[in-house]
Amino acid sequence: MRGATTVKWAACAVAVALAATACGGGDSGGGGGGADGIVSSSWGDPQNPLEPANTNEVQGGKVLDMIVRGLKKYDPKTGEATNMLAEKIESKDNQNFTITVKDGWTFSNGEKITAKSFVDAWNYGALLKNNQKNAYFFGYIDGYDKVHPETGTASATTLSGLKLVNDKTFTVKLTQKFSLWPDTLGYPAFAPLPKVFFTDHASWVSKPIGNGPYTIDKYAKGSSMNLRKWDDYPGDDKAQNGGIDLKVYTDNNTAYTDLTAGNLDLVDDVPASQLKNVKADLGDRYINTPAGIIQTLAFPFYDKQWNTPGAIKVRQGLSMAINRDQITNQIFQKTRTPASDWTSPVLGDDGGFKKGLCGKECTYNAAEAKKMIQDGGGIPGGQLKISYNADTGSHKEWVDAVCNSINKVMGNNKACVGAPVGTFADFRSQVSQQKLHGAWRAGWQMDYPLIQNFLQPVYYSNASSNDGKWNNKQFDGLINKANAESDKAKAVSTFQDAEKVMVQQMPVIPLWYQNGSAGYSENVTNVSLNQFSVPVYEQIKVK
């Protein structure tokens, strides 16, 4: 018996040792940037499968930015939409467009890009049964309500507004006049797709094939993606480096630590807690530039007490009670800029950004704020609750600061309180199911650098992201008028007229414009962020 137990113990020990060494067989090579002109960069796990019309967040968007090119491309510096694969996009009435595709473009697998590559991709993106989360981008095209009805099943499989003319040309018919529509075509959802996407979808999703400056060399879902320069890329924005290694980080603090240890070349999301040290750690290698993101406080207009003439004064008063300068300086270390309109500085003056458009209604003025709120009948329900999700971002800090600012103005410690919600999903479901009866944190990240994109999807009656269900005939009318305007300058100024309606109504309170913040190592140069706060990967040079 004794002998037997000894053997058992020995066997156990051997098993443990074997398991340990066998598991450790993986190669420990790789890692560390710099070699062969490869840039290593932080990444997050994309939430949805990587498909152009199904990617709606930054992490998946980064990859699409490297591997696909559409009809238009936004200039990384100015945001201007210039032709990429489009030879020309013509229209006589701002409703019917004829699009001609350039010659000489192929996918990285050699397949030629034709007008059909676009038409098939757009039809796929719009069709309800394909579950594409960006399907609404095709909503302006005629026949969208047939392939993507609000309820039930689709009665058509292709968009009736899309017609192939020949190999190089196709026509698009929109449901309404929309002069700036061609400028929306730089969004990845409008990218062309190769045949293999439709014939062997599973293999495409596991290793997407595109037509951008990079090709995907290796993709380990949830942990890393290695992109390499595509030598035969026909565009003029060829990659200046050998490739990009994206590495998923569980925590952006760890990514930042890796950067300071010289183990990583690029972090495009400096954690809020490190903003104080970032100057000392990185010096000039820290980037803080405006991005097309605005943060706001939204209100529930489905709740009667917020939809009264008095409540307008209350909202304006609340807006004046928020000390935006102080909060952006102290909490965000100047990575946010106080907002004074509902767009973003990245649009530029020609694009529709107008500093100070909101005027005194968005300027801190304690005495007048208190008077306005009291004139309007006080805060509905006696207390303002600001809901936010507590799981990501540093929402708690700024919501508390905003409340603090309001409480000081009102001379009442309970005038405003934060109402945290556990997860983002739960927060979003409360917002979309109209369960909230106070204010909530809202925000808008632009899809394309157009003033239209900052207004129509968020504030137009029943628009896709009008969560507060605000509606105003005057505002809607101005938006329609602006969309029909063929002269760009006139369209922009009409959009701004619509914004002036918002000053009078204050449906949401603009808080601040968000900057993109990034840091990079000494190995690389020429790093910049575009207006979407995504690094311009193809321009990065390795020393």
Added chain:
Amino acid sequence: MGRYVIRRLLQMIPVFFGTTLLIFLMVNVMGDPIAGLCGDRQCDPATAAQLRSEFGLDKPVWQQYLTYMGNVFTGDFGTAFNGQKVTELMATAFPITIRLTVIAIVFEIVIGISLGVVTGLRRGRPIDTTVLILTLVVISIPTFVTGLLLQLLLGVEWGVIKPSVSSEAPLNELLIPGLVVASVSLAYVTRLTRTSIAENARADYVRTAVAKGLPRRRVIIRHLLRNSLIPVVTFIGTDVGALMGGAIVTERIFNIHGVGYQLYQGILRQNSQTVVGFVTVLVLVFLAANLIVDLLYAVLDPRIRYA
């Protein structure tokens, strides 16, 4: 012995169903996960409805649970929101966490038990006091502090290790995280072993063994240690499950894409398929570890075999 094992296996069935049902209900109570999938904008109702029916979220919870369990028995753990099979996620996450856990357990056994034996035999001496104070320090410092501190010192300041573990997570990169994961349990193992050894050192059978003239090494290992290990084995056994599930903090700090990371992601995204799948496997690991502990008792103390 055989009947004992069978009884234990049968007991596992209600525990398994109970825990999975609880987790399933908890994740479902958190609300509608589809709302979070479209970012800061609302999913259009048709797509949301379609996704809900694809993930089976439009059915009553009890029906979801039954279908889910039915699928689990055929080895289908469902699909995560990013389109990956949960079994695929498990195949990448579990080997990494198992490696981390094995390292932690080895640290616990090797360092913990040796320190325990040394201090237990030298009760009251300076080395005993020193180790006791050290273990007290380790127990009182939370693991995330130890983790961040070691990461900063070894990774950034001295450059001995890489601050983050690469996605393949090879053994050598996991040594420091493994030590961090093990640290608190290691201190407990030391203390448990020490007390047990100290207690048994005065037992009659040890005196007899010494009187028989057996060599000191044999007395300590075969007689003293073997009898002192029962509480330690119990602790280490239950710790296996705790380490695998509880490594969330350490995995986050060192960027290890293991079970903790997947669970965290799953909870953030309210992906019940991922969360329930991983927890189901963790429950099985817990149950198996407990079973093995009970069987090891029999090895250590033959009297238990006949119980």
